[in-house]
Amino acid sequence: MAACPTGGDDIVIGVVSPSTGPQAGLGRQIRNGAILAAESLNRRGGFEGRKVRIAYRDSADPSRLTGLLSDLARRDKPLAVVGLQSISAVRTKNNPLARAGIPTLTIGAAAGSIRENPHLFRLTPSNDDMVDVLADWLVGVRSIKKIAIASSSDEAGRDGAREFTLALNKLGAQLTTQVSISGDTTDLSPQVQAMRASGAEAVVVWATAEDAARVALAVRQIGWDVQIAGPNTLFETEFRSLAGAATDNTVTIVPKIKPEQWFSKELRDWFVEYHRRFTLLPIPEQRTLVADLPLSAITSYDAVNLVLDAARRVSSDEPAKISAALKRTDFFKGVIRSYAFRGREALVASDLEPGRFFNLALLSDISPGFDPERQIAFYKIQVSAYYVPDEYLDTKEGEALVERVLEDVLTNPEKVEFFRAYEPPRNPPGRI
């Protein structure tokens, strides 16, 4: 290993994410995932005998971001930086991290092009790719020609709405109206009525998880039977916990992941470890029965390991060499999916597909295959992570406790039977 340019003997990974504000949920997952990765590695002896340390910076205030990145690069000298909900501060090659050759792996920053900065990597889908997949599905597969858009006023919302409008024009579909959602508006039913009055056959929500939940609830409250669809923010825990039953039949964009990967032992162990480490109170977060999977935390966890894998391959801890190695990554096995960078993007349109929430599961909309036993098993894992102490896991007592808790969470014993007999509805809502 070359002489260490990082601070001291520790291997430092920088994490930049918001701890307050509308994206605090995403920020928290990014931070926790990276911390979990570092702690797991350190319990196994660290990286090449060196301790892995996370250097965290709070990016809630965008006006201070450049200063924070400069401070991070100068004081902590990280191998790489993970996080950033927006790439505006790192888009160009003149930002503090790129000048130091430090690779930046963004999670959740869907808007904007990463081409200009040669050390910028994106681990989650871009708006461009999600727009392509969603527009093709709505117009091409579902034959919906009139679409309304509801978007947040943040960068990702504006960018997504703009790209989606362009995509609709290319596909010969009509944008009936566009509404902008402001975070402090209590009730969105008037805006939803406006979309309904425009004759829309589907509503695309390009917004934060919380704003998307407001839209979904308002659609349900006015009794409008319409298809709701949106980018991967609809998969966030916050959307489902806030929207509740209104989640049902919404469509989101997810990476193509095989069913056996969703329910693997590796994911189960990771899941239990994550919740044991970070869940403060056993407050069930969801109001649907879809198992809660903190995808951003998993991605952040994988990002730390991706960086260290690149360092191992080039036998160096110089950020610029690690950046070059990352670019050449053509296969890295993560917790639930593998990574390969194409143009420094880990996920492109061909890796994505629309997924529909059917109250108990997130299914591939194109070929829904639902295995209720596997779904119940996964749900039990989640419940046990919240409620079951270590010594009872995998014992009869633990099983019995989980069954009792499941009944409590479902609030009605009859629902347990419903769960087992559940079949996903064949027809999606709306015109089709």
Next chain:
Amino acid sequence: MLAVFEQALIAGIGTGAVYALIAYGISLVWSVSRTMNFAHGDILMVSVFVSFVALFMGVSGPGALLLALCVSIGLGVLLQKAVFYPLRKRKGSLTWVLGVVIFGAILRNIGVALFESRSYPAPFAIGGESTFDLPGGAVLRGTYIWVIAICVVAAVLLDLTMTRTAFGRSIRAVAHSRDAAELMGIDSEKVMTSTFALAAVIGTLAGLLMAPLTFISASLGLLITLKGFTAAVLGGIGRGRGALAGGLIVGISEQLLAVSEFTAPQWLAPYLAAGYRDAMTFGILIVVLVVRPQGIFGPRPERFARS
């Protein structure tokens, strides 16, 4: 577009009724102490979260409500006794303003530390999921009927308390002239403490009514205080009926402006886009205050000079 206008009006009246109660609490504190309670929204947020946690722990609905109200009373009294009273004794000093702001910030930070800055849906419903279709195409949620009804009943009870009870008369006496009230044998400090507690209770009730209409977060207190303050000043600070009117105006204008690009004439629509909404809301406030600085129901300026 009638359905859009109707829907906005319904949402505006519903949220406006809640803002009215919040403004009433702010006005009440101002009337006896001539101070703005910048921690009003944070007190109500803490109390609402106490009710959430109580419900989750299995406490019954009425029990959770009682607990929330007790917490709000405690915080209102604490604010008055520990912050406002000792700091305001220094004549001419404005350190009490800082004290109240810091009190609110402490509550907010405790809330964020415990519950993070994420939002939560209310663990209870008011009025169930019933809806009613209106002739114009809008949909009236049963929740709104209940919220508006409860706000009206609360406003009537408050009005009766202020006008028909000894407690209410003592508040009005202290509001009119503290010195005169003292001379008449009224313990003005006790009245102020009771008023702070009553305002906190009103605020908590408003918060609990707001919870089913939106998502609640620990950091929402500041925004609620701002809206309540706007409503109170718009209606005439120190005036109960003014607070109610101001709340409705803020609620309705907020919702109408949110959809103004769909309901306004085409030539005006581009200027009413969502990005200008907040500027429009506060612009209206400024216009009203320039034309009528005492607020809509406030006393004429010469009456301010006399008191």
